[in-house]
Amino acid sequence: MSDYPCRMTEIWPVEPPVAGTEQEHLVGMLDRLRATFRWKAGGLDAEQLARRTTTSALTLGGLLKHLTYVEDIKLSWAFEQEPGEPWRSVDWDADPDWEFRTAALDSPAELYSRYDRAVSTARRRLTELLDEGGLDMPTARQWQGQTVLLRRIVCDLVEEYGRHTGHADLIREAIDGLVGEDPPEGWQPS
Template structure:
């Protein structure tokens, strides 16, 4: 197995920025793998009394990526597709996903992550993790980019755990990391017809 087979693996001994981004991208990839290759029913499946769904998590984390990399990072407007959305309460990003198609939900997350990577990469190039960002506290102190990245890592850590349980309940897919060579394929019926890869070996 080579590094190109597992590009989501964090560096062994990199810089602070490389480790922050490496940890974040490993969580992003694991989350995307857990949510991948499902149809409407799979993305709407729930576990127990929880209202969480994989579709809702895709939409929520897409919003988090865009909000952190605009409003919190630079003070820029959130932008589309969020500004023209019909918001309805604080849980809107979770609950409204029931009205979105699988293809739209996957594209929403993929596009938001691509934008976020570019914005965060530019900010890191302009001052590194210690640079201050737009987000501030009531006493006037500004957060660092390091703090934003740690917040995003925490957000993915929490919701990737949720995704673990939800995906296992849908079709039994388990595992800590995607199988070597894995690439996202989107909604059920698109791309490789075998989304499980070698995950069964991790059971």
């Protein structure tokens, strides 16, 4: 059993460990960012999820769909598994921003449900991989002549969430004034 701090009984943990292993800290930070992002994007209607607040095309709905994509493919891609639908059918060369562009076509319930399922599946998969080989587990990917380790994939996920949680902070504040660093204690998505 890995020392991954988030088991399925703790669906949306917020606080990473204060004194833990490298693995506990990395995965704890990833889960904190996931929870903060989900809180910032949560409880909105279709119009709010599609609202743009600047000249940027970013919307909270687009970010939800994009991070669903990231959760669905990141660990699969690293271990040469085929992505599921709808990602497999997208012509990414012709439409590299497909998930951002098409998010407004999905209902809020679909966006939230897909995202929550993708996070749950990614957590379960990451737990299995950490149990199997830890952060030093080699993936099927090469970059700059080196084998990419699972540690790099986890760090990439933290970086991806860091960037987009910052975007979500700004967009959500412009929509309804919601501010704050972390979800309130005991928060769970509705």
